[in-house]
Amino acid sequence: MISIIIASVKPELLAKVEASISKTIGVNYEVIAIENGDGRMGLCELYNKGVSQSHFDVLCFMHEDIVFKTENWGALVLQIFENNKQLGLLGVAGSQYKSVAPSTWHSFKNEEPELLNYNFIQHFKFSEHKAILEYSNPENALLTNVATIDGLWFCCTRDAVQKYSFDEKILKGFHGYDLDFSIGIGQYFDVAVTFEILIEHFSEGNLNKDWLIDILKVHAKWSSLLPINIRNLSKKKIFFLEKNGFRALIQRMKAEGFTLSEINNVIFQGKKSRVMSFKLLLKIYFFLFKK
CATH class of the missing domain: 1.10.10 (Arc Repressor Mutant, subunit A)
Incomplete structure (x- = not known):
């Protein structure tokens, strides 16, 4: 059984993702959709509020503008956590190296693709690029341990989120939450990317100055711990x-x-x-x- 937590901005997108969840998840679930069209809550505060309202032991956090291409993905999520007892956080995109140099979750996407693990269909809202399948699986694995994951979709156990919650004290906006949560959960549990679940995402990230300010906050917080070097470079x-x-x-x-x-x-x-x-x-x- 899975608790799904969504920050909702547009009712039509929420209806679409809820229909996709209902059609594909394959297990009992609840959706906790918190309306935030006016941006009154930062994402960390909103996700913590969602956790407090949830009832099940596996929690999934997702963007509103996604649809699922994999049938019975909920059963797959539960099985992955059942088979990997040390796993605390699961995503569909991540990196095996997190740099000291402030960056996104992937650090060096253009230079070091062998460090990256991801599988999702990406559409582009801020450019004219056509939708593409973003796929990188250097180890040809179904599940790969990583240092960080991307926030478009991720699931964690209740034990993990009780050990490390979203940091709404320093992150009051809509950026950096996934990077901070990955590093925080990674202090106690494994973090991994699955290649068994395919998601279609209808907008790319907007890496503006607000994003950079939040990323700098996360790196200042974890500066003595970085880098995280899963690949043993x-x-x-x-x-x-x-x-x-x-x-x-x-x-x-x-x-x-x-x-x-x-x-x-x-x-x-x-x-x-x-x-x-x-x-x-x-x-x-x-x-x-x-x-």
Whole structure:
């Protein structure tokens, strides 16, 4: 039995996803849809409220603009958790490396596809791209442990969410919740991506300045823990990834109008990481002052 928690903005989208759930889930369930069209609640607050209203031991959180392509996906979710007792969080998109350099859940999508695990159909609302099947399964597995998952759809156990809830104290908007929740749950349980469930998603993420501000908050919170290295990458590989990650971040923060002092504070925060060597720090600062 599954409790489904949805932040609802548009009634027509909610009706569509509820019809898709009813048609495909294959197990007993409840839908807890919390209306938030005026944006009065941040997503962490809303999800925590949904958890408090739920009744079942497996909880799924999902965007409103999705439909399910897999029959009996609810039974699959329950079976995956039953077969993997240490599993706390399950998604359909995730990465096996979470960088020190602030980023999305996937850190280095364009450079390191072998670190990524995902399976979903993506439509595009903010561009003219045609819908595509986003698929990356480097290990050719049905289930792969990851460091982080994407928030379009994920499920967790009640034990997991009771151990680590959504951080509504620092994340009061609509970004960063999935990254923070992944890292938090990952301190106690496994986090994984399943390739047995296919979802169609009708909008891509909007990575605006508000998104970046929330991502910086999450990284400041977990700076001493990062990176999370599920793939056991070498020190040389990590050096290369983090150098390029911070270069991309510096360019993005500069473009968004952050001050030199604000950029420097983010780099300084990264010094807490065990992988932030003096050599890496020099490379990052050299790039910063060159820009």
